[in-house]
Amino acid sequence: MKLFYLFKIILWFCSIRAEEYNLSGDAGQAYSIDILMGHPKQKLRVIVDTGSTTLAIASYARRENDEYFHVDNSTTLDDSGKEVQAKYSQGNWIGHYVTDFVEIPSLKNIREVRSDFAIITKSHKFFVNGSGWQGLLGLAYEPVGAWGEHVIVGSWLDSLECDLGKSVSFELKLCGVQSTTNAIHYGKFSMIVDENIPNNTSPFRTPILHKRWYEIGVLAIGIRHPNETLNNSIAPDTFVSDNPNEEMCQKLNQQKSIVDSGTTDIRLPDEVYRELVHKLRQESQALNMLILDEFWYHGEAACWPEPQEWLALPWLQIDLLSDVADNQYFTLEIPPQNYMRVVTARNSSGDGGSVSQFCYKLGLEAGGVDTVLGYTAMEGLKVLFNRSGGWIGFDTSSCGPNARVSGPYTVPYSFIDSCKLTRSDSETAVSIKAAQWALCVISIVAGFVLIYLLAPAVRMCILRRRQSSAHSVSQDALVDQELS
Numbered sequence: 045m046k047l048f049y050l051f052k053i054i055l056w057f058c059s060i061r062a063e064e065y066n067l068s069g070d071a072g073q074a075y076s077i078d079i080l081m082g083h084p085k086q087k088l089r090v091i092v093d094t095g096s097t098t099l100a101i102a103s104y105a106r107r108e109n110d111e112y113f114h115v116d117n118s119t120t121l122d123d124s125g126k127e128v129q130a131k132y133s134q135g136n137w138i139g140h141y142v143t144d145f146v147e148i149p150s151l152k153n154i155r156e157v158r159s160d161f162a163i164i165t166k167s168h169k170f171f172v173n174g175s176g177w178q179g180l181l182g183l184a185y186e187p188v189g190a191w192g193e194h195v196i197v198g199s200w201l202d203s204l205e206c207d208l209g210k211s212v213s214f215e216l217k218l219c220g221v222q223s224t225t226n227a228i229h230y231g232k233f234s235m236i237v238d239e240n241i242p243n244n245t246s247p248f249r250t251p252i253l254h255k256r257w258y259e260i261g262v263l264a265i266g267i268r269h270p271n272e273t274l275n276n277s278i279a280p281d282t283f284v285s286d287n288p289n290e291e292m293c294q295k296l297n298q299q300k301s302i303v304d305s306g307t308t309d310i311r312l313p314d315e316v317y318r319e320l321v322h323k324l325r326q327e328s329q330a331l332n333m334l335i336l337d338e339f340w341y342h343g344e345a346a347c348w349p350e351p352q353e354w355l356a357l358p359w360l361q362i363d364l365l366s367d368v369a370d371n372q373y374f375t376l377e378i379p380p381q382n383y384m385r386v387v388t389a390r391n392s393s394g395d396g397g398s399v400s401q402f403c404y405k406l407g408l409e410a411g412g413v414d415t416v417l418g419y420t421a422m423e424g425l426k427v428l429f430n431r432s433g434g435w436i437g438f439d440t441s442s443c444g445p446n447a448r449v450s451g452p453y454t455v456p457y458s459f460i461d462s463c464k465l466t467r468s469d470s471e472t473a474v475s476i477k478a479a480q481w482a483l484c485v486i487s488i489v490a491g492f493v494l495i496y497l498l499a500p501a502v503r504m505c506i507l508r509r510r511q512s513s514a515h516s517v518s519q520d521a522l523v524d525q526e527l528s
Contacts, residue, residue, distance in 0.1 A: 064232075065219070065443075066150035067092060069176075071227035071387045072405070074306050074419060075218060076177040080147040080156075082118030091180040092216070092233050093306030094258055094429065095416075097189035098130060099146065099161035099200045100137065101179035106171055111178050115163060120144055128162050128192035133307070133416075135170030139163050139190075141197050154235050157207040160198035162190050180306060183214065183429070185255045201431070204235075211238040211432035216305055219444035220382070220423040224351035225402075227389040229423070231443075238432055246428045246437020248374045248449045251367040253465060254300075258429065258436060261365030261465045262301040262415050263288035263373050265316065267323055267358040288363050288373060288455070292316065293463035299413040303427070303436060307418035310360075310383065311411035321408060324358070331356050339406060345387055347403040354380040362421060366452050367435050370460040374451030376438060381445045382420050383407035423447065 067075040074091045081088060081101065088101060088111065102112040115121060126141045139162045147156035164170075164179065182189070182199055190197040205212055218231040253259045295313050312320065325340045338344040357380035366372040388403035407420035424447030428437040438449050459465060 064150070065230045067216075067218070067231035067233050069229050071221075071229075071385075071389075072308060073172060073175060073177075074308065075216075075229065075231050075233075077181065077233055078149060079181065080149055081113055081161075082144050083120040084117070085145075085147070086113055086117065088113060088179065089177045091177050091306055092183065093180045093304070094183045094216075095302065095304030095306040096130065096132065096180060096182035097184045097186060097199045098128075098182045098197045099159060099179070100130065100139065100164055100182070100190060101161060102167075102171070103139070103163035103165055106167075108171055109175060109178065113163060113178070115142075118144055120158075123163075124195075126192050126195050128190045128195065128197055130162070130190040132170070135168055137162075137164045137167035137170050139165045141190075141192060141195055146200055146203075148233075151233075151235055154204065155207075157200075157203050159200045159203035161200065162197050183305075184257050185431070187256045208237070212236065213238055213241060213428060213430045213433075215426060215428045216422065217426050217441050217443065218305070218419050218423045219441070221386055221389075224353060224386075225389050225391075227386050236428075238430065241428075241430070246426075246439050248364075248439065248451065249367045249435040249437045250364040250374075252431075252434045252436060255431075255434065257300065257302040257304070259300050259302050260436060261293075261459060261463060262296045262417070263293050263363040263365060263459060263463060265292075265296070265310075265312065265320060265360065265362050267320070267327070268361055269358050288459070290462045293459065296415045297463055297465060299415075301415035301417075303417045303422075303429075305419050305422065307416050308385075308420060309407045309409045309416075309418045310362075310421050311409050311414060311416035311418065313413050313415060314410045316415075317408060317410040321406070327358050343405065343409065345403040345405050347388070347401055349400045349402070351386075351389065351402045352384070352404065354384045357384065360421075362417070363453075364438075365459050365463075365465070368452065369454075370458045371456065372452050372454050373459065374438075374449060374453065376421060376425070377448040377450060378421060379424070379445045379447060382423050382447065385420060425449070 066077055069075045074093065076089050076091045079088055079090050080086065090099070090101065102109075103115050104112055106112075115123070121142055121144045124141045127138065128141045129138045130136060141160070142163055143158055143160050145156050146159040146161065148154060183201060184199075186196060186199060186202065189199060201212065213236045215234050215236065216231065217234075219229065221227060221229050250260045253261060295316055298313065321340050325337075328335050335346050336344075339346040359380065360378040360383060362376040362378065363373045364376065366374055383406065384404050385407040386402065387405050388401055391400045407418075424441055424445035426439045426441045428439075430437070440448055
């Protein structure tokens, strides 16, 4: 058995060398990347976060980590002196709006740029205890950037596009843990200039409904057993019916549904969460798995002396709106290795001999009214974020769990209408601009008509004023003479 695991680790190291993965993270923490900031360059580590916009970095030592950006050591830092802040689902911070040079050394095709970012001077429950990162790299849109009085901090992506004079997209390939005996996950973050994206890239695309966070249409979530297959006419089990239905769809999108690599779990509206977890618990009981309710409903870890592979548990299926047509969708098929996520994997030796402990937590949580597809829903997939095009593409990956994408599937009605999904910002912007142009044209025409109608009266008024001025002096002129 030990030789088998050693062989798997050797294979993993070989793949690492070939692919040059640049993301990693400890159990329960998001994927992070090395970044260089300032001149002379300071190397730091930041979370790759699609759930926020601002590049934010610690500028002081914390109890859990004494690495930070030394502001006084950078000769190129420009501090605006403006205070900014940001709040997240967990924690918040206060800092300053600054600019300086930023480089991600593992992105060979992307050069150093001067970028807006925030230096964090004070935080509350933002930095996770024992975290190996000093900040986060926000990759969302400007409207959700860190803000202050009369200022919103621009993003690194916006600065990069401005420097290149081109729109760029980015891809996340999140591979999960290296093996069943390891809790460290790894992946790859890459950038692509939009004009270089092949037409056949990401055959499964979902539209970005609002360009703030990466808001999409999550139509349904359900389960299926490993031996069940999908076809083009039957959709996944969504508890209520065989197809994505209005009730569930409206619950999932009541507030917002977003793709967030900075969040660990799949976060669901409370009622949908309870139904899904209840179903999974029933399945585990049918398989005679001894897992306490504290694991399913209270977020506690369950531990075993041997690593678990969870092959018998059902898969999750998440239906997403397709950008091809508003009555079409596709399905993310998520294996149980994703949602039964490892948090501890260690073999330790003591006086009593060798002791093993492999602990797991459920990768699902209640989210109030929000739906968040954290990195649990992305591991084993390639996810391409096309910001300017307004879509996110999903495809199978060469690393990680054997997650899949299936479809497309078609229904005889519009998801935009039945799920009460709003039009995308790009469509709204086009409509607003068209209305503005129409109003502008109407105003110009009305102005010309008004001038034409008033012209005779204006000419008569001017003529009378000239005749009057020839025989009298204005009151203003009298005042001027008295003062002189």
